[in-house]
Amino acid sequence: MPLMKRMLMCPLTAYILLLTSCAHETEHEEGHGKFQVTSPLLIDTLFYQEYVAQIRSSNHIELRSQERGYLQKIFVDEGQFVPKGQLMFKIMPIVYEAEVEKAKAELEFADIEFNNTKSLADNDIVSPNELALVKAKRNKAKAELALAQAHLSFTEIRAPFSGIMDRFYTRLGSLIDEGELLTTLSDNSKMWVYYNVPEVEYLNFIQKAGKPGKQPVKLRMANGEIFETPGVVETIEADFNNENGNIAFRASFNNPKGILRHGETGNILMPVDLKGAILIPQKATFDVLDKKYVYVVDEKNVLNARQITISHEMPHLYVVGAGLAPNDKILAEGLGKVKNNEKIEYEFVPFSKEISDLNKLHAE
Numbered sequence: 001m002p003l004m005k006r007m008l009m010c011p012l013t014a015y016i017l018l019l020t021s022c023a024h025e026t027e028h029e030e031g032h033g034k035f036q037v038t039s040p041l042l043i044d045t046l047f048y049q050e051y052v053a054q055i056r057s058s059n060h061i062e063l064r065s066q067e068r069g070y071l072q073k074i075f076v077d078e079g080q081f082v083p084k085g086q087l088m089f090k091i092m093p094i095v096y097e098a099e100v101e102k103a104k105a106e107l108e109f110a111d112i113e114f115n116n117t118k119s120l121a122d123n124d125i126v127s128p129n130e131l132a133l134v135k136a137k138r139n140k141a142k143a144e145l146a147l148a149q150a151h152l153s154f155t156e157i158r159a160p161f162s163g164i165m166d167r168f169y170t171r172l173g174s175l176i177d178e179g180e181l182l183t184t185l186s187d188n189s190k191m192w193v194y195y196n197v198p199e200v201e202y203l204n205f206i207q208k209a210g211k212p213g214k215q216p217v218k219l220r221m222a223n224g225e226i227f228e229t230p231g232v233v234e235t236i237e238a239d240f241n242n243e244n245g246n247i248a249f250r251a252s253f254n255n256p257k258g259i260l261r262h263g264e265t266g267n268i269l270m271p272v273d274l275k276g277a278i279l280i281p282q283k284a285t286f287d288v289l290d291k292k293y294v295y296v297v298d299e300k301n302v303l304n305a306r307q308i309t310i311s312h313e314m315p316h317l318y319v320v321g322a323g324l325a326p327n328d329k330i331l332a333e334g335l336g337k338v339k340n341n342e343k344i345e346y347e348f349v350p351f352s353k354e355i356s357d358l359n360k361l362h363a364e
Contacts, residue, residue: 063184
């Protein structure tokens with residue numbers, strides 16, 4: 001390489017090294033400035049524990065054919081509200097009408113035979129046993145007529161209660177077998193919402209609330225809005241699921257405007273009343289394996305990693321179960337820039353300001 005070129009490169013290299021050194025010194029100085037430190041907040045508070053939920057109609061049934069035949073008429077439409085007793089489907093009744101007429105004729109013949117035999121028995125012309133036999137034949141004819149009329153009535157399918165129809169599973173003119181599904185019907189005036197609760201949260205609930213029946217809950221719908229009518233926890237299933245450690249709760253919600261439909265999903269918000277809760281910001285914690293830690297600042301401004309347990313989780317906040325006291329000072333920011341047993345300079349920030357900043361972040 002020519003001497004002149006080497007002489008030009010040396011100052012340039014030195015200049016780059018100087019800039020790099022200055023940048024490292026600047027980063028080092030900025031990284032070890034004053035840190036923000038706060039203290040846990042001791043407070044009585046109420047928050048809502050959230051659970052994924054399945055929404056079901058309180059009365060949801062399948063409507064099936066009770067007789068075999070051709071679907072002759074459909075009197076309703078999919079998605080229609082039908083009142084109780086509304087005629088919905090009619091299966092071709094010709095055969096069943098003929099059976100009714102035949103049974104009527106047989107009963108009429110049995111009546112005539114019974115009346116004649118009774119007249120003879122009254123005059124001691126025939127024995128009482130023969131009269132009893134004719135009477136039994138008449139009773140049989142009555143029963144056969146009632147059976148034929150029942151079969152005929154099965155050709156008309158009516159709504160057993162008021163509700164909303166689902167889609168049709170068969171079409172006009174189709175040959176329908178006995179028991180074939182025609183549609184479903186949902187009474188959406190009252191909705192049942194099912195959700196699974198872990199064992200620990202079930203114990204907390206049952207020890208504080210006692211038996212179900214009066215505990216109010218809210219429902220967050222799939223669009224993120226809260227359903228306008230609050231619900232009530234009505235029942236808890238008898239057994240835990242041993243595979244996931246959960247037990248099913250059922251809450252009921254009145255649905256006067258018909259907003260909720262069978263099969264929807266949402267989230268149940270169950271209130272949890274906390275007395276003397278210790279709150280810290282989630283950003284003040286870090287994980288080591290499956291355990292949570294915070295950096296506690298001692299009287300010499302030295303950081304000490306301390307394990308804590310979390311009893312509840314709130315948006316941007318943790319409720320501490322054990323490991324911290326309200327008068328402890330914890331590192332609120334910059335956890336990745338420090339290490340255990342390191343001495344720091346800090347600025348104390350009241351937790352009220354921390355909560356204000358977290359609310360602002362949540363709103364954004």
